[in-house]
Amino acid sequence: xxxxxxKNESTILWEPSDEWIRNANLTEFAKRVWMxxxxxxxxxxxxxxxxxxxxxxxxxxxxxxxxxxxxxxxxPDDGKMLGTKWFxxxxxxxxxxxxxxxxxxxxxxxxTEDGVTRALTMEQLRTMVAKxxxxxxxxxxxxxxxxxxxxxxxxxxxxxxxxxxxxxxVWTTCSPDFGPQGIVDRIGxxxxxxxxxxxSYQYNRKTFDLNEKIQExxxxxxxxxxxxxxxxxxxxxxxxxxxxxxWSELTQNDATVPKFERVEFDSPLYILYSSGTxxxxxxxxxxxxxxxxxxxxxxxxxxxxxxxxxMFWYTNSAWMMYHWLVSGLASEATLLLYDGAxxxxxxxxxxxxxxxxxxxxxxxxSPKFLDILMKNSYDVQNLHDMSRLRSVFSAGAPVSPExxxxxxxxxxxxxxxxxxxxxxxxxxxFVMGSPIHPVRKGEITCKTLGMAVDVLDERGxxxxxxxxxxxxxxxxxxxxxxxxxxxxxxxxxxxxxxERDGIWVHGxxxxxxxxxxxxxxxxxxTTLKPGGVRIGTAEIYRVIDQFSEIQDSIVFGMKIxxxxxxxxxxxxxEKLTSEFVKQLRQxxxxxxxxxxxxxRIYQVQEIPYTLNGKKVEGAVxxxxxxKPVKNKGSIINPGCLSEYENLSVREFL
Numbered sequence: 318x319x320x321x322x323x324k325n326e327s328t329i330l331w332e333p334s335d336e337w338i339r340n341a342n343l344t345e346f347a348k349r350v351w352m353x354x355x356x357x358x359x360x361x362x363x364x365x366x367x368x369x370x371x372x373x374x375x376x377x378x379x380x381x382x383x384x385x386x387x388x389x390x391x392x393p394d395d396g397k398m399l400g401t402k403w404f405x406x407x408x409x410x411x412x413x414x415x416x417x418x419x420x421x422x423x424x425x426x427x428x429t430e431d432g433v434t435r436a437l438t439m440e441q442l443r444t445m446v447a448k449x450x451x452x453x454x455x456x457x458x459x460x461x462x463x464x465x466x467x468x469x470x471x472x473x474x475x476x477x478x479x480x481x482x483x484x485x486x487v488w489t490t491c492s493p494d495f496g497p498q499g500i501v502d503r504i505g506x507x508x509x510x511x512x513x514x515x516x517s518y519q520y521n522r523k524t525f526d527l528n529e530k531i532q533e534x535x536x537x538x539x540x541x542x543x544x545x546x547x548x549x550x551x552x553x554x555x556x557x558x559x560x561x562x563x564w565s566e567l568t569q570n571d572a573t574v575p576k577f578e579r580v581e582f583d584s585p586l587y588i589l590y591s592s593g594t595x596x597x598x599x600x601x602x603x604x605x606x607x608x609x610x611x612x613x614x615x616x617x618x619x620x621x622x623x624x625x626x627x628m629f630w631y632t633n634s635a636w637m638m639y640h641w642l643v644s645g646l647a648s649e650a651t652l653l654l655y656d657g658a659x660x661x662x663x664x665x666x667x668x669x670x671x672x673x674x675x676x677x678x679x680x681x682x683s684p685k686f687l688d689i690l691m692k693n694s695y696d697v698q699n700l701h702d703m704s705r706l707r708s709v710f711s712a713g714a715p716v717s718p719e720x721x722x723x724x725x726x727x728x729x730x731x732x733x734x735x736x737x738x739x740x741x742x743x744x745x746x747f748v749m750g751s752p753i754h755p756v757r758k759g760e761i762t763c764k765t766l767g768m769a770v771d772v773l774d775e776r777g778x779x780x781x782x783x784x785x786x787x788x789x790x791x792x793x794x795x796x797x798x799x800x801x802x803x804x805x806x807x808x809x810x811x812x813x814x815x816e817r818d819g820i821w822v823h824g825x826x827x828x829x830x831x832x833x834x835x836x837x838x839x840x841x842x843t844t845l846k847p848g849g850v851r852i853g854t855a856e857i858y859r860v861i862d863q864f865s866e867i868q869d870s871i872v873f874g875m876k877i878x879x880x881x882x883x884x885x886x887x888x889x890x891e892k893l894t895s896e897f898v899k900q901l902r903q904x905x906x907x908x909x910x911x912x913x914x915x916x917r918i919y920q921v922q923e924i925p926y927t928l929n930g931k932k933v934e935g936a937v938x939x940x941x942x943x944k945p946v947k948n949k950g951s952i953i954n955p956g957c958l959s960e961y962e963n964l965s966v967r968e969f970l
Contacts (some may be wrong), residue, residue, distance in 0.1 A: 328758040330725050331734065333893060335406045341752040343618045350374050355753065357763060358593035358833055365769040365791045371796060372403070372610060372767065378705055379613040379647070382417065383409025383579060392792070397819040399810060401792035404582040404702070411586050412483035412603045413577035415646035416443050421835050422625070423651045427472050428671050430519055430657035435472060441559045442476070445568070447575040449480035456511055456560075460485035460578060463588070467491050467500060467507035467531065469518050470634050470656040473547045473564055475643060477513045482586060482605075485578040489588040489600075492633040492928055493518045493525075497533040497927075503590045506600045507801050508540030512559075516548045521658040528552060537561060550731075582606030587674065588743045589637055590803055596952065599812065600801035603744050604794075611745040611767075611795035612644035618766055619706060620679060621733070621752040624649035629672065630681030630710070631659050633928065635739045637679060638712060640754045653677065659686050665695045676705040680958040684714045690727070691720060692865055697728045708733040710750065713930055715837045715855035717862055718759030725756075736761050740789075743795050745824065747787065748835045759859075760834035767793055777817065780829075783802020784838060785850060786816065787825040796821075826853045843934040845874045846881050849914050852935060857885070857913050860905045866890055866897065869924045873938040875965065885915035886924070886937070886961075893920040898970040915940065923957035937961050 347355040350370070352363065364371040369389040375386050386406025393400035415930050420440030427435040437445070458464060464481040468490060489507055491500045493515050504512075517524055535541060535554050543560040545567050546552045552561055586605040590598035616622040618796040628645040629652075632638040645652055653675055659682075661667045672680055690697070697703065706729055710804055711720075716736040724734045735750020747770045748761045756762060766771040769791035774780045799805040800812075816822045820928060824839040838844075838853020845852050854872045857965035861870045869888040874881040887893060898918050905914050927935040928951060936946045940961045949955040 327830065327834070328531065329755045330721055330758055331731070332755040333733070333753055338753045341621050341750065342623065343621070343753055346374075346378050346618055346924055349378055357751065357753065361764055361766055364766045366791075368767070368791065368793075375610055375614050375767070376404075379610075379617060381409065381609065382414050383407060390792075395819075396820060398789075398816060398856075401796070402583065403794045407582040407606060408576035408579040409582065409606060409609070410483060410579045411609055411841075412446065412479045413579070414609055415479060415482075415644065416446060416575065417647065418624070418649045421650070421969040424646065425472060425475065426651060426675050428629070428653060428655045428657075428675075429471075429524060429578055430661060430667075433671065433674065437472065441477075443575060444573050445472070446479045446483060447572040448568035448570055449476050450483050450575050451560075451570045451572040452545075453480055453484060453486070453511065455561070455570075456545075458484055458486050461585070462486045462511075463489060463507045463509040464511045465489050465491070465504040465507070466634065467493055467495075467504075467512065467514040467527070467534070467626065468494060468547065468634050469515045470632065470639065470654050472654065474513075474515075474634050475652075475654060477545075478643065480575075483575050483577050483661050484524055485580045485584065487585045487588060487602075487948070490634050491590075492635040493635070494520070494928055494953065495635070497530050497537065497864070499536050499901070500530075501530045501537045501597050502950050503600070504535065504540040505534075506598075507588050509544050510540065511545060512538075512541045513545045514547065516546055516552060519657055521748070522662060524749045525544065558701075558776060580605055582941045583798060585798060587640060587744070589640070589744070590635075591741060599808065600805075601742055602801055602805075604798050607794035607796065608640070608744050609644065609647060611743070611793075612641060613647050614644055615641075615745055615749065616648045616650070617747075619749050619751055620710065620735075622648045622650050622679060626650045626678040626707075627653060627676055627705075628679045628681075628719070629653040629655065629677050631655065631668065631683065631686065632681070635928065637744055640744060643683070652677075659683075660689060665690060665693055666697075666700060668700045669697055670769070672706070673701045678705055679708045680706060681710045681712070684711055684716050684720060685930050687711065687716070687720045687724065688862055691723045691862075692730065695727070698730075705727045707734055708735065708750070710735050710737055712737040712739075712746075714932070715839060715853075715858075716759070717855070717859040719859065719863060721756070723730040725949065735804055736837075738835075739765075739890070740823065742797060742823070743793070745795055748837075757832065757834055760832070760836055760911060762834060763784045764835065764876075769793075770835070772827050773817070773820075774834070781830060781831055784828050784853070785824055786841065787827040789821040789823065789833075826851065839936075843873065843938070845872070845883050847874075847883055847916075852910075852913055856909045857883070857905060857915070860908045860913075861887075861901070863904075864901065871924045871932050871934060872939055873934045873941070875938070875941060882916035882918045883913065884919070885918045886921045886963075886964075888895045888922065888924060889920055893970060894920070897968055919964060919967060919969050921957075921960055923954060923960070925952050925954055925957050927951050
C-alpha cells in the first residue's frame with residue numbers, strides 16, 4: 318500500500334447514535350457471522366476473503382426463497398475472476414422472492430405529476446402478476462425468451478417485469494423518451510418475442526403521444542411477434558406486421574396466484590444497456606441470483622431497509638436504479654413508483670410533498686436535483702414533515718462536499734446521507750453508505766460488503782490519498798453473465814479485464830483515504846490531462862456549482878499542439894463577462910489547483926445529458942474534435958450538440 322500526502326481534514330457531518338447502531342441490520346448480521354463487536358474494516362475484508370461463507374450467510378440472513386445447494390463457489394483453475402460459478406446447485410425464482418410477505422401489507426404506491434394515483438397490497442400485486450403471467454404464456458413466452466418494455470415507471474411496467482421473471486424469461490427495457498433509433502439500438506439487439514409499450518407519457522405537464530414512435534420501432538426491429546399496449550387505445554401497426562393486444566386483454570383471465578418457475582442461479586434475468594455515448598450500447602446480461610443477492614445485501618445491510626419501510630428513487634424504467642429499487646420488495650419494503658419530472662414548472666417541492674404524504678423512509682435522487690434545490694435555497698425540512706425520513710441516497714455522478722453540507726442543513730440533520738458509485742455493469746455499488754459509519758463531507762462512506770474494491774496507480778500499487786483507477790480484485794455474484802450477441806464474452810473481457818490481468822477495471826478515477834472512505838472524481842474516459850497530469854472533472858464542477866449565476870456547465874479536454882487544454886462551457890443567467898470569468902478562474906485556482914483552471918471558457922445555451930441525467934462530456938469532446946457521436950439515441954437533447962461544432966474557432970474568455 319502506497320501512502321502519499323496523507324491528510325485527515327475530512328469533516329464529519331453526521332454520526333449514528335448508539336441506538337441507531339444497535340438497531341441496524343448490519344449489526345444483527347455481524348452478530349450472526351461472529352463479527353461482534355463490529356469493526357467494519359475487518360468485516361469487509363472477511364466478506365471478500367471468504368466469499369463462500371459470506372455469500373452463504375447473506376442467502377440465509379435475507380431468507381432467500383429457493384434451494385441453496387451445498388456448493389457456493391467454483392473458481393476456475395487460473396484463480397481469475399472470469400469463469401467463476403456461484404451457487405451451482407441453486408434453484409430460485411426472482412419474482413417469487415419479491416412477491417413475498419403478508420398479502421395485506423402495502424406493496425406499491427404509484428404517483429404521477431397529478432399526485433398519488435393508485436396503491437396496491439401485496440395480494441393485489443400478486444394477482445396482477447398472475448394474470449399477466451398467464452397472458453404472457455398464452456403468447457408463447459417461456460423460459461429464456463426476451464420480453465421488452467417501452468414503459469413508464471408505473472404499476473403495469475412493474476407487473477410486466479415480475480410476470481416475465483416469474484416464467485424464467487428475460488426482461489429488458491427502454492424509457493419511452495428514448496428516440497426510435499435509440500430504442501432499436503438497445504432492445505433490437507436481443508430480438509424480444511413480446512414488446513410491451515406505453516402509448517403516451519407525461520413530462521412537465523406535457524403529454525407525449527408515442528404511437529408514431531412505436532410504429533417506427535416495429536418497422537426497424539425483427540423478432541417481435543406480439544405488442545402489448547398498456548392503454549386501451551387502438552394501435553394499428555402498418556400492414557399488420559405483429560399481433561396487437563392491449564393490457565386488459567392480456568390480463569383477462571381467472572388466474573389469481575402466480576406459478577414460479579425456479580431456474581439456475583446464473584440464469585439470465587435482465588438485459589441492461591450501457592449509456593452508449595461512445596458507441597453502440599453494450600447489452601449487459603445479468604443473472605437471477607446475482608442481481609437478487611447484490612440488492613438484498615445493499616438494501617438491508619448498507620441502506621438499513623426494514624420491512625414496512627417506504628423506498629423511492631427518482632428514476633425511469635431503463636436506468637439501473639429502477640431495477641435496484643424494484644428489488645426492495647424482497648426486503649418487504651413498500652415501493653413508491655413515480656413517472657414525471659422532478660421539478661414541475663418551478664415547483665421545487667412537488668416530490669417532497671409526495672414523500673411527505675406517503676411517509677418516505679429512503680429517498681433516492683441525483684446530484685443534479687440536489688444542485689437545483691441548493692441554488693434555489695429550497696428549505697425542505699421547514700417546508701415539509703420529514704420525520705419518517707431515515708436516509709437520502711444519491712447516484713449517477715459525484716456529489717460535491719458543498720452538496721453534502723447542504724443536505725444536512727436543509728433536508729434533515731439526523732439521517733444517513735450516502736453517495737453511491739457502481740454501475741449498470743454490476744447492477745449495484747462498489748462503494749456506498751452504511752448505518753454504522755459517520756458521514757464525512759464529500760466522501761463516500763465505505764466499500765460495499767463482498768466487493769474487493771481498491772484504487773491502483775499505474776504501477777498496480779494500491780494507493781491512499783492519491784488518484785488512481787477504481788478496481789475490484791475478487792469475483793462477486795452480480796458480475797455480468799456476458800454481453801448479448803456475437804463475441805459477447807470477448808467484448809465483456811475487453812471492456813473490464815484487458816487493462817489489468819485478472820482485475821476488474823471499472824473506469825472511474827478515484828481516491829481512497831486513511832479513513833477507509835472513497836472519493837470519485839469522474840470517469841477515466843473523460844479525465845483531463847493538462848500537462849500529462851490526470852485530474853477529475855468533479856473537482857472543477859465542485860467549484861463551479863458554488864456560483865448561483867451559473868445555471869449549468871460542462872468540462873472536457875481539447876487537444877491543442879500535442880497537449881490538452883481544459884475547456885469549460887457555461888449556461889448563464891446573464892451574459893458572461895470577463896470580470897466574472899476572472900473571479901471564476903481565481904476560485905478554481907485557489908480551491909482546486911492551477912492545473913484545474915480552464916484555458917478556454919465559453920457561454921452556451923444548453924448542456925447535453927443522457928436520458929438518465931448524466932452530462933455527456935465525451936459527446937461534446939467528439940463534436941468539438943470533428944468526430945462523430947456514434948449513438949445520439951441515448952442523449953435526451955442531441956440537438957444542442959450543433960452549438961459545439963465550431964467551438965474551437967469561436968472566441969473564448
